[in-house]
Amino acid sequence: MKNRNLQIRDDGGLRHLLSISGLTNELLTRILDTAESFAGVTEQTVKKVPLLRGKTIVNLFFEASTRTRTTFELAAKRLSADVLNINITQSSTIKGESLLDTLRNLEAMHVDMFVIRHADSGAAHFIASNVEPHISVINAGDGRHSHPTQAMLDMFTIRRIKGPDFGRLRVAIVGDIMHSRVARSQIHALNLLNTGDVRIVAPKTLIPAHCEALGVHVFHDLQEGIRDADVIIMLRLQRERMLGALLPSEHEYYELFGVTEEKLAVAKPDVTIMHPGPINRGVEMDSEVADGSRSVILEQVTHGIAVRMAVMSMAIRHREETPE
Amino acid sequence: MKNRNLQIRDDGGLRHLLSISGLTNELLTRILDTAESFAGVTEQTVKKVPLLRGKTIVNLFFEASTRTRTTFELAAKRLSADVLNINITQSSTIKGESLLDTLRNLEAMHVDMFVIRHADSGAAHFIASNVEPHISVINAGDGRHSHPTQAMLDMFTIRRIKGPDFGRLRVAIVGDIMHSRVARSQIHALNLLNTGDVRIVAPKTLIPAHCEALGVHVFHDLQEGIRDADVIIMLRLQRERMLGALLPSEHEYYELFGVTEEKLAVAKPDVTIMHPGPINRGVEMDSEVADGSRSVILEQVTHGIAVRMAVMSMAIRHREETPE
Amino acid sequence: MKNRNLQIRDDGGLRHLLSISGLTNELLTRILDTAESFAGVTEQTVKKVPLLRGKTIVNLFFEASTRTRTTFELAAKRLSADVLNINITQSSTIKGESLLDTLRNLEAMHVDMFVIRHADSGAAHFIASNVEPHISVINAGDGRHSHPTQAMLDMFTIRRIKGPDFGRLRVAIVGDIMHSRVARSQIHALNLLNTGDVRIVAPKTLIPAHCEALGVHVFHDLQEGIRDADVIIMLRLQRERMLGALLPSEHEYYELFGVTEEKLAVAKPDVTIMHPGPINRGVEMDSEVADGSRSVILEQVTHGIAVRMAVMSMAIRHREETPE
Numbered sequence: 001m002k003n004r005n006l007q008i009r010d011d012g013g014l015r016h017l018l019s020i021s022g023l024t025n026e027l028l029t030r031i032l033d034t035a036e037s038f039a040g041v042t043e044q045t046v047k048k049v050p051l052l053r054g055k056t057i058v059n060l061f062f063e064a065s066t067r068t069r070t071t072f073e074l075a076a077k078r079l080s081a082d083v084l085n086i087n088i089t090q091s092s093t094i095k096g097e098s099l100l101d102t103l104r105n106l107e108a109m110h111v112d113m114f115v116i117r118h119a120d121s122g123a124a125h126f127i128a129s130n131v132e133p134h135i136s137v138i139n140a141g142d143g144r145h146s147h148p149t150q151a152m153l154d155m156f157t158i159r160r161i162k163g164p165d166f167g168r169l170r171v172a173i174v175g176d177i178m179h180s181r182v183a184r185s186q187i188h189a190l191n192l193l194n195t196g197d198v199r200i201v202a203p204k205t206l207i208p209a210h211c212e213a214l215g216v217h218v219f220h221d222l223q224e225g226i227r228d229a230d231v232i233i234m235l236r237l238q239r240e241r242m243l244g245a246l247l248p249s250e251h252e253y254y255e256l257f258g259v260t261e262e263k264l265a266v267a268k269p270d271v272t273i274m275h276p277g278p279i280n281r282g283v284e285m286d287s288e289v290a291d292g293s294r295s296v297i298l299e300q301v302t303h304g305i306a307v308r309m310a311v312m313s314m315a316i317r318h319r320e321e322t323p324e
Numbered sequence: 325m326k327n328r329n330l331q332i333r334d335d336g337g338l339r340h341l342l343s344i345s346g347l348t349n350e351l352l353t354r355i356l357d358t359a360e361s362f363a364g365v366t367e368q369t370v371k372k373v374p375l376l377r378g379k380t381i382v383n384l385f386f387e388a389s390t391r392t393r394t395t396f397e398l399a400a401k402r403l404s405a406d407v408l409n410i411n412i413t414q415s416s417t418i419k420g421e422s423l424l425d426t427l428r429n430l431e432a433m434h435v436d437m438f439v440i441r442h443a444d445s446g447a448a449h450f451i452a453s454n455v456e457p458h459i460s461v462i463n464a465g466d467g468r469h470s471h472p473t474q475a476m477l478d479m480f481t482i483r484r485i486k487g488p489d490f491g492r493l494r495v496a497i498v499g500d501i502m503h504s505r506v507a508r509s510q511i512h513a514l515n516l517l518n519t520g521d522v523r524i525v526a527p528k529t530l531i532p533a534h535c536e537a538l539g540v541h542v543f544h545d546l547q548e549g550i551r552d553a554d555v556i557i558m559l560r561l562q563r564e565r566m567l568g569a570l571l572p573s574e575h576e577y578y579e580l581f582g583v584t585e586e587k588l589a590v591a592k593p594d595v596t597i598m599h600p601g602p603i604n605r606g607v608e609m610d611s612e613v614a615d616g617s618r619s620v621i622l623e624q625v626t627h628g629i630a631v632r633m634a635v636m637s638m639a640i641r642h643r644e645e646t647p648e
Numbered sequence: 649m650k651n652r653n654l655q656i657r658d659d660g661g662l663r664h665l666l667s668i669s670g671l672t673n674e675l676l677t678r679i680l681d682t683a684e685s686f687a688g689v690t691e692q693t694v695k696k697v698p699l700l701r702g703k704t705i706v707n708l709f710f711e712a713s714t715r716t717r718t719t720f721e722l723a724a725k726r727l728s729a730d731v732l733n734i735n736i737t738q739s740s741t742i743k744g745e746s747l748l749d750t751l752r753n754l755e756a757m758h759v760d761m762f763v764i765r766h767a768d769s770g771a772a773h774f775i776a777s778n779v780e781p782h783i784s785v786i787n788a789g790d791g792r793h794s795h796p797t798q799a800m801l802d803m804f805t806i807r808r809i810k811g812p813d814f815g816r817l818r819v820a821i822v823g824d825i826m827h828s829r830v831a832r833s834q835i836h837a838l839n840l841l842n843t844g845d846v847r848i849v850a851p852k853t854l855i856p857a858h859c860e861a862l863g864v865h866v867f868h869d870l871q872e873g874i875r876d877a878d879v880i881i882m883l884r885l886q887r888e889r890m891l892g893a894l895l896p897s898e899h900e901y902y903e904l905f906g907v908t909e910e911k912l913a914v915a916k917p918d919v920t921i922m923h924p925g926p927i928n929r930g931v932e933m934d935s936e937v938a939d940g941s942r943s944v945i946l947e948q949v950t951h952g953i954a955v956r957m958a959v960m961s962m963a964i965r966h967r968e969e970t971p972e
Contacts, residue, residue: 047702047703047704047758048702048730053372054402055371056371056398066734066735067753070754070757074704074732074759077704077730078702082398082401082402084397084398086390086394101601101602102602104622105601105622105625106394107622108622108623108625108626109395109626109628109629110371277749278749278750278753279749281746298752298753299756301756302757302758304757305757305758378695378696380725406696406722406725408721408722410718422929425926426926428946429925429926430718432946432947432949433719433722433949433952434953
């Protein structure tokens with residue numbers, strides 16, 4: 001509810017993007033439609049559009065992530081915006097300046113958008129609650145909470161392949177649900193698009209409590225979980241996040257939950273294979289699956305640019321076209 | 325005298341900006357007037373002007389400062405220049421190449437401007453003495469010596485609020501004068517604009533010897549020093565610069581020199597509160613003052629972009645418009 | 649042979665630039681001619697051309713080199729391309745993603761060119777063997793193998809001064825041939841341009857075995873080696889590369905192989921002095937030679953921008969102008 005107010009303007013336009021939860025089906029669909037127009041742009045020879053010329057987008061990364069930073073930087077540049085990369089760990093915070101004073105300073109330089117990456121859940125929400133009206137905030141991943149642009153590009157990818165009717169789809173999310181901000185965002189997005197059957201498949205130690213409240217079916221057996229699936233989304237095994245011994249070994253994980261062509265026999269013949277990257281080959285799946293004809297893992301990366309262009313341009317341009 | 329020759333062209337135009345000392349009232353006023361035109365630009369929807377399209381500005385930082393680097397980078401991009409960020413500590417100097425050879429190499433790439441930040445006083449002056457005629461040098465802070473664009477944005481901020489007649493103003497600079505390049509530059513700028521009464525207010529241990537020679541009045545008591553002040557500029561307490569025990573404790577400093585609403589009662593009712601940032605809340609002042617209606621600390625940041633745009637464009641464009 | 653196929657398109661256009669070896673005289677000459685047109689551009693007031701507007705060039709540096717990265721970044725920006733700097737040591741590889749998966753991801757973002765710097769010989773060749781058809785790869789230095797744009801800018805510099813007929817030239821390369829990727833590339837380029845007499849001059853410990861197979865004359869005495877030379881190219885003494893005691897001391901090296909004005913008396917009176925930089929003054933040569941009227945060391949830097957603009961624009965634009 002709080003998110004909804006923060007994320008959506010009174011007239012329904014996009015204000016901030018903090019999490020999928022709080023968006024409407026209508027707004028999410030509008031973002032995917034806009035991304036569709038940019039997906040065409042990036043396939044052409046000249047890939048740049050002047051939509052955000054003269055705008056300044058600040059990548060404010062409190063947690064290093066070359067991969068995510070690169071996709072946002074590229075999306076911003078293809079919209080002709082200027083990009084400032086600020087790694088806040090090297091910045092004035094080490095001189096004792098508080099986060100809010102840092103934000104106030106950047107706002108005073110008349111920047112237009114903060115793209116936030118932070119190790120703490122709720123960081124983007126906190127910042128959005130405190131910025132001035134002329135700034136939009138995009139969450140590029142906060143703790144275990146949310147990674148909404150990743151979920152959106154996944155939805156975009158599914159829609160391109162399977163069509164707009166999510167009601168007839170069975171989607172299985174496989175892997176470390178508990179530590180994954182991506183999984184949370186995906187579940188919310190699939191629900192928002194009225195997906196017929198959303199399943200999560202993982203060992204008991206990697207599934208958070210009260211998971212059924214999210215409206216998903218929980219499986220602890222891979223073969224049961226992916227039976228007749230139209231889409232399988234694997235999650236990255238976040239080894240560095242697992243404190244202690246939630247898993248016996250990577251090898252055993254692969255034996256039980258790693259996806260192989262053989263195990264895929266129980267899924268639909270045209271099942272779509274997805275993964276947010278980077279893949280641990282031989283852990284979440286073998287290379288035959290990752291590089292096979294049903295894998296769309298690299299298309300996801302391509303669509304990530306289009307989806308981020310859509311979110312950035314909608315949040316910034318709306319403000320100007322609609323007097324507040 | 326040496327500075328004057330280096331900084332001003334034969335026809336009075338800006339060549340380098342190394343320190344306020346050596347500028348003329350006329351040239352400083354011209355820079356502030358030019359900044360006024362850019363201040364308007366940054367308040368519009370499209371903030372970019374094509375004045376320096378095709379020009380290359382090199383941020384040559386020998387000392388890390390995300391904050392200062394960001395303001396120069398933003399100013400350069402809003403003038404449509406290309407920006408190269410070079411952190412010289414990671415650069416070829418570690419291979420044994422001398423500073424001058426590094427400069428010669430960058431010059432040979434036909435860049436147009438060096439923005440220099442260096443821990444040694446006089447670094448920018450040394451570089452300006454050695455660059456080729458087609459390069460301008462801007463001092464972005466050198467040791468304890470000078471930080472001229474900071475002083476200029478302070479003057480710009482005062483002029484916007486109090487009007488162009490500095491002769492009727494009483495300005496008090498409060499804090500660690502001894503270690504502050506900002507204070508040195510501010511005093512020179514205030515004198516150049518013929519400010520009526522310039523005061524410095526600090527404990528005896530933080531005031532350099534022979535300070536009166538700069539034409540300022542020295543106070544060791546805050547209440548006396550800010551009495552009837554039109555403007556109070558607080559300095560950041562550079563804790564990392566103070567070798568040894570010049571101060572008993574931060575708390576005691578705050579008791580004696582920290583500015584509160586209560587202590588402000590002796591100043592003019594419309595006193596303007598300034599600080600170059602980042603603030604140490606509860607040390608130089610309390611938050612009520614920092615965030616109060618008389619504080620223009622964030623306006624200073626905004627004006628910093630306009631002032632840097634003015635300096636950069638005047639130094640580069642003059643060369644082209646006036647055949648030498 | 650393998651290189652040739654990778655580097656040249658079926659119709660003779662430039663596809664990748666991996667090494668001089670494998671190029672044709674005709675293609676190298678065409679690159680130098682194109683660089684000539686850009687050399688004019690960089691001497692004008694407005695230095696930017698819109699040839700690569702909307703293109704994305706990725707500087708993929710597996711080995712830090714501010715100097716080389718800067719020249720490629722500047723060349724790309726002067727062609728109006730967008731540049732992404734990725735230091736791969738800080739990137740997703742540390743999360744266990746393989747190099748090829750990193751490349752696939754960047755390709756999926758529809759970038760147009762990888763500029764590769766790597767400590768391993770053959771890295772650029774490996775990457776070029778594995779990229780998709782729409783990507784060009786430029787080798788910005790790989791191990792001890794090759795540094796083709798450096799050799800090209802050297803040829804460009806010689807041609808500007810001595811004219812296009814290399815057949816009448818005697819060129820001496822002096823220094824650490826064994827550890828120098830630059831020397832390898834220079835020898836191939838000089839041979840490709842049919843240089844009359846190519847000499848290498850170094851102590852026995854710094855000359856690789858079977859060197860004569862490259863078609864060069866080997867000298868161990870500086871005075872003999874540079875006698876009647878039209879061009880002397882000194883190499884940087886890569887102290888950090890020399891494992892163990894190949895050299896008695898820097899001082900002794902200077903005594904025997906360091907170039908001074910006095911020793912230059914045996915060369916042609918109009919001998920041209922070159923060095924790829926950064927210079928070790930008092931080791932490879934003294935300052936009188938480095939800064940003297942016959943030195944073109946800084947012109948080499950300037951020409952480096954033009955040559956890189958030529959290579960980048962030819963590799964990218966060819967693809968579009970010629971339907972494949």
